[in-house]
Amino acid sequence: MVMDMAIQTISTTAFDDQNPGTSGLRKKVKVFQKPNYVENFIQSIFNSVGDVSGKLFILGGDGRFFNKEVIQKILKMAAANKVGHIKVGLNGILSTPAASHLIRKYKAFGGIILSASHNPGGPSGDFGIKYNISNGGPAPEKVTKAIFESSKNITSYKIEDCGDIDIAKLGKTQIGSMVVEVIDPVVDYANLMEELFDFDLIRKAIAGGLTFRFDALNAVTGPYAHEIFEKRLGMKKGTVVNGTPLPDFGGRHPDPNLVHAHDLYELMMSEDGPDLGAASDGDGDRNMIVGWKRFVTPSDSLAILAANAKLVKGYRNGIAGIARSMPTSAAADYVAKKLGLNIYETPTGWKFFGNLLDAGKVTFCGEESFGTGSNHVREKDGLWAILFWLNLLAATGKSVSEIVEQHWQLFGRSYYTRHDYEEVDQTAAKALIEDLRSRLGKLAGTDVAGLTIAKADDFSYHDPIDGSVSEHQGIRIFFEGGGRIVYRLSGTGTAGATVRIYMEHYVADPLKQDDNTQEALAALIVAADELVDLKKKLGRDAPSVIT
Ligand code: G16
Numbered sequence: 001m002v003m004d005m006a007i008q009t010i011s012t013t014a015f016d017d018q019n020p021g022t023s024g025l026r027k028k029v030k031v032f033q034k035p036n037y038v039e040n041f042i043q044s045i046f047n048s049v050g051d052v053s054g055k056l057f058i059l060g061g062d063g064r065f066f067n068k069e070v071i072q073k074i075l076k077m078a079a080a081n082k083v084g085h086i087k088v089g090l091n092g093i094l095s096t097p098a099a100s101h102l103i104r105k106y107k108a109f110g111g112i113i114l115s116a117s118h119n120p121g122g123p124s125g126d127f128g129i130k131y132n133i134s135n136g137g138p139a140p141e142k143v144t145k146a147i148f149e150s151s152k153n154i155t156s157y158k159i160e161d162c163g164d165i166d167i168a169k170l171g172k173t174q175i176g177s178m179v180v181e182v183i184d185p186v187v188d189y190a191n192l193m194e195e196l197f198d199f200d201l202i203r204k205a206i207a208g209g210l211t212f213r214f215d216a217l218n219a220v221t222g223p224y225a226h227e228i229f230e231k232r233l234g235m236k237k238g239t240v241v242n243g244t245p246l247p248d249f250g251g252r253h254p255d256p257n258l259v260h261a262h263d264l265y266e267l268m269m270s271e272d273g274p275d276l277g278a279a280s281d282g283d284g285d286r287n288m289i290v291g292w293k294r295f296v297t298p299s300d301s302l303a304i305l306a307a308n309a310k311l312v313k314g315y316r317n318g319i320a321g322i323a324r325s326m327p328t329s330a331a332a333d334y335v336a337k338k339l340g341l342n343i344y345e346t347p348t349g350w351k352f353f354g355n356l357l358d359a360g361k362v363t364f365c366g367e368e369s370f371g372t373g374s375n376h377v378r379e380k381d382g383l384w385a386i387l388f389w390l391n392l393l394a395a396t397g398k399s400v401s402e403i404v405e406q407h408w409q410l411f412g413r414s415y416y417t418r419h420d421y422e423e424v425d426q427t428a429a430k431a432l433i434e435d436l437r438s439r440l441g442k443l444a445g446t447d448v449a450g451l452t453i454a455k456a457d458d459f460s461y462h463d464p465i466d467g468s469v470s471e472h473q474g475i476r477i478f479f480e481g482g483g484r485i486v487y488r489l490s491g492t493g494t495a496g497a498t499v500r501i502y503m504e505h506y507v508a509d510p511l512k513q514d515d516n517t518q519e520a521l522a523a524l525i526v527a528a529d530e531l532v533d534l535k536k537k538l539g540r541d542a543p544s545v546i547t
Pocket of ligand 1 (some may be wrong): 022023116118281285286325348351352366369371489491493500
């Protein structure tokens with residue numbers, strides 16, 4: 001069916017707050033619902049990314065509240081901006097890694113992903129819009145800056161005057177000269193996973209008694225997980241729990257960590273817990289890995305996957321290197337050193353990995369924020385990491401605990417914890433960081449809580465591929481004896497400020513590796529507070545979340 005072409009140019013007034021953060025523009029739903037707020041941002045994307053006429057785009061989101069309305073606006077605006085073809089997930093659904101894969105597979109010009117990731121949804125929750133470029137990855141800073149600049153000066157946007165498009169049915173329709181193609185959101189992604197992992201081996205291990213539980217947290221991975229785990233890998237029905245995406249995620253935080261995936265964690269720590277438990281987040285790019293009675297930190301998970309890459313089909317020829325975000329522990333560095341792999345330390349944000357992956361410098365990337373991935377897409381990928389662990393368990397016949405403990409024996413153990421102070425006063429949080437920054441030059445050689453500071457700096461990244469420089473990416477305090485504290489402000493929160501404190505201490509000798517992380521890091525935890533008078537300045541007694 002060809003609809004009437006009626007392009008309208010609508011006058012608008014610019015907003016001054018459409019600056020994409022760590023991962024796209026994230027705000028309260030109520031902000032996105034302001035008249036023209038979505039339209040301004042989408043038009044700013046079309047104004048900034050180059051000539052879009054006749055081009056192919058991928059579109060989808062995590063299904064949260066407001067997803068469908070924004071999909072309709074984008075389709076109509078894309079047509080009015082002369083986009084040639086949009087592939088949109090059925091019902092507007094695409095996980096972030098699936099969208100990244102589709103951009104690459106179909107050589108799209110770019111993609112628009114609607115998600116606020118692990119943030120809560122619903123009318124009083126959060127929403128987000130992210131632009132991805134033709135390599136499938138999040139737009140780099142020069143693109144997000146251009147979008148922000150455009151948003152500050154926008155005076156009009158273009159939109160087709162037409163009825164809503166039926167996105168609940170597979171197939172093609174047309175708006176003006178643009179083709180809208182509603183596609184199965186799962187199949188291409190599931191096929192890719194089958195290329196990378198040994199499904200036969202996993203099936204055999206399952207038949208042999210390997211047990212697994214996946215919690216989709218009522219978010220986007222449900223349909224992907226049903227297809228991959230229960231259908232293709234033949235696991236029993238009920239392996240996937242909370243597998244129906246809900247617009248408000250059932251009122252929960254779709255955040256796979258010890259706090260928000262607590263039911264799963266409790267199950268894994270109980271006597272009759274399965275061998276492996278895992279969860280993913282709102283848009284499917286994060287993962288949490290828990291073995292029976294063994295939580296695996298994301299930093300350790302990255303190191304372990306890298307160390308064992310050759311056991312897995314898609315990586316059996318080895319990997320080129322690893323990149324990790326700066327606040328992520330150095331566990332991967334010890335693997336890289338021992339195995340002779342490249343290792344890179346980037347700022348927080350998956351967008352910083354894109355150049356390294358494109359240039360073939362690294363194969364695996366990971367972040368402490370429950371993100372792990374490889375060069376198969378340009379986003380972190382929750383189900384990929386989980387399938388990797390299943391493949392590893394099947395290939396080795398070992399338990400998660402055995403794999404982790406043997407890893408620590410071989411490579412040493414990086415004790416690691418992150419303490420988050422969420423929704424604190426923005427002025428107080430900024431002042432705390434600024435005050436610490438102003439003292440950086442004088443800290444080396446001084447003591448705090450009985451520990452001596454060896455070095456202190458403000459992390460800046462020089463991209464080795466395009467030469468760009470990103471400054472003020474987190475304050476690092478290194479201690480004599482090897483401990484490290486990092487202070488930074490989150491770039492994904494939508495209320496007040498979130499201060500993140502990352503603490504890490506490496507112990508090489510297996511005989512000195514005690515099992516309680518918070519105890520092993522007790523001295524650093526006290527030092528982190530004392531150095532900046534943290535609790536007093538933020539007016540809090542304790543962190544909101546400890547992972
Ligand atoms: C996003 C980014 C990640 C980042 C995380 C936390 O994840 O893609 O690279 O590590 O936010 O960022 P921050 O510490 O600034 O809050 P997601 O899963 O929210 O898209």
